[in-house]
Amino acid sequence: MPKPITPPAVDRVYTLNLGPQHPSTHGVLRVLLDLDGEFIVKADPVLGYGHRGHEKMGENRTYKQFMPNTSRMDYLSGLLYNHGFALAVEKFAGIEVPLRAKYIRTICAELNRISSHLLWFGTYVMDLGGFTPFLYAFDDRENILDILDRVSGSRLTYSYCRFGGVCRDVDDTFLEMTRAFIGRLRSRFPDYHNLVTKNIIFIHRTRNVGVIHPEQARQFGVTGPNLRACGIPFDMRKVEPYEIYDQFDFEIPVGTNGDALDRYNVRLEEMEQSCRIIEQALDRMPKGGPYLNKSVSFRLAPPKGELYFAFESARGLTAYYLVSDGSPYPYRCHIRVPSFSNLHVLTDVFCGTMVADAISILGSIDVVIPEIDR
Amino acid sequence: MGSLVTSEWFRLVLGLVIVLAFSQLNALFLVWLERKVAGHIQLRIGPKEVGPFGLLQTIVDGLKLVGKELITPRSADSRLFPIAPVLVFMPVLVGFLVLPFAPNLIIRDMNVGVLLIFAFSAFTVLAILAGGWASNNKYALLGAIRSVAQNVAYEIPLLLAVLSVVLMVNSFQFSEIVKGQERVWFFLIQPVAALIYLICATAETNRAPFDIPEAESELVAGFHTEFSGMRFGLFFLAEYTNMFIVSAVATSLFFGGWHGPFGLDLGVPGIVWFLAKTYVLIFVIMWVRWTFPRLRFDQLMNLSWKFMIPLSLANLVVTAIVLKLV
């Protein structure tokens, strides 16, 4: 637990309005910080600037029509959300998926995960004041976007997955590009380490900053790399393997202290693990065969009942909770988003830290605000 | 007539005019250079549209700033607020008066030149504090407070590092110091002092990784958050002019001023040597900025009080003892 600070006299505390148009609150987060000098006494996030009502929209749309919505919640890992929704509905309605489609989806999802982590890497270092790694990371991320653009036609909100497959087959160029990208990314890691990971200033800005204890993480429901940085190897891809993740050989990186440096290391290692998954998938992918189960009707109606489907997005455990009344419209479509809990824990972690640390912690936790607002 | 041209007053007025023109143009050039260096470090081009290699880009930007409305926040201090940008630029100009560009190109070769330059550079912090305070904005105030603490902390090791050079030549006069480096540049004899000087100078000019007074990811823009138009422009130009001055001082104190290396002038005029070395130092400062993340405020203080000050003190003592013994 963070060390308790003596509450200062009331007249010493002033309120600083951080956001929603602050350079480093990533989107539209607004945090009301009660400060004593440079120290934070209380943090109160104000949310909802990006609320679009996706859950209500889900009730008014057929399952197929809801697919484009899913990539607009967490716009940095839109394909993972597409993938999760496709998996959820496939499980719910009992739709067969061709093997080739499973591989394509896995490769694209992992590419999307890497791109999300790369963007996080860049913005995090930029929050700490280092501007250059941001553009190096974007340079690499552009490569992923080119690859995904080639198969899906979009660079951000993909809507690539369909129930029973994907909307477009991949070609050999895609496979070559992906292989080339993995080699390229691996050759860039040493530079990243020299430029950022080993940098003494970076280490001082992150070590023992924003420590989340496992108990605290459990209390607040923290998931994803933030939880793994506390030493709990909880990853949906291993714990409840979905799609074909049980066939791949990969590890779940964990940290020890749960501080910002551990979160950083976990994410960087996760990129490497994603590379491993992609490599294995590329090797084993069936050469031909269907990429889409075309028998899925537009007004597809799962049987009455409910389904809770959890998967691992780039930011943590994400879940679709669907209730069907047997009609083509879901009766309830709830989305459990990881950033919601991950941001909530900050109200606790922020107390007693400096403003500069708050920025570092906020960056290290990797929240996407529209995902929380839904 | 002849007496007018050679008179001190004429010299001073002419010098001031040249300084004004040079400092402005130089600052505009440095802004362009910074953007180019940053661009190429980040694998992009930087300005390229206006003029050859985009050289006129900053002039156009400056014109745009001049044309912008000067906004004074309603709750700002209406008298202090407009003064602050002027205050910040004024001391920077004074620095040019004593810089030894070449053997005969010193506007006023005072015997306390070194002292004068540091006295006036300490003045900028007052202007920053005025600007931050007058804005009546929490971000600006935080930036101003940080700036004061930082400048106070870094002035000490800075001056201690300079003192060890002064001890070696027994003079505060720039021309004397430069003359003392005809054979060997002082940074070879005083590497620790040179390093400390460069680090502290970076901090003095609020450059990354010590740019916490204006840390854009924390304080939006720090002390100049509320300034718009040319008021912001003055802060901006002052930062770059300041950078030139600290680099020029470093050149004359540690890197031989107008001398070539090891007394080899190679027929190149002194001013070329001087400016070349200054711009190389400026490039290094820019290079550092685009490489490192920013320090936290308390770490910045730690660095000064725990590392810089003891080191510079030790360096000064060792210098003094060695000089006494030799």
Add this chain to the structure above:
Amino acid sequence: MMKRDLILQKLRKLLPEGAVSEDEGYESGVAFSARVPVARIVEIASACDHAGAYLESMTGLDFEDTAEIVYHFHTYEPKSRFSLRVLFPHEEKIPTLSGIFSSAVWLEREVREFFGYVFADHPDPRNLLLPEDADFHPLRKTFGKIAAYRKREEIYA
């Protein structure tokens, strides 16, 4: 023994016969789900807390005849998600779990603003995502355009 099974045993002991239904194949994404009376939700949830589960998700459901809140818990172990379900009339106040799980504070704020289900003694009953002056509850089936408003037994046979 897995925490999930420990909790299952505990719940069987605490709750009446037939309240806990197991899902062997993990078909609906939960290992078992328990119907909990409103009055006992705090007691049951703190039992889950002691056993080391975390509150993963919490959401409301709106039926014509009843309101429902579904709590999903997980224990970080393979296939160990389980749910607690509370049924209550729309106007009734529900006890808050914020004293047990910190995460419940925001989750309950979200449920309150979107469904209008009121939590008794909630420490921070402001709106979370909606504007602070919003007096409507968007996810209630009485709000806006909807496909159907059903009774609970029409969906859960």
Add this chain to the structure above:
Amino acid sequence: MGYWKEIVEGGWSLVEGMRVTVRRLCRPVVTVQYPRKQLNLSPAYRGHIEFKRFPDTGTHKCIACGACQRACPSHVIKVQGVKAHLNSAKTATHYFIDFSRCSLCGLCVETCPTKTLQYSREYELEGESRLDSIVDLMARLEQRNS
């Protein structure tokens, strides 16, 4: 001794970082100077929809069935058609989309029974008002024909 070790190791790490950036300084830039140079569009690029022209008929094959209109999650498609006479097939007379609200999901293209819709390859779109984003597919097809 941690004091000295930190100075040396920390200092070295800074030098390493500067080596990375200066090496990049000498490398060619990776950005594309956009209006002067343009990249190739992805083969799957999704612009707004437009009619395909079939070589056998020289025109589109839209039968105004309204499948795309129903499939569209954002309700941006309006299609109308007429029957030339009682027993003939319907053909579209009007087809509009409001591109400003389109989410480019591609459901219309996928549901089209005659496969007459395709994605356009335009990306430099601009307009002075929201109304400019309404695309008239029939007019576009004629424009391309002429």
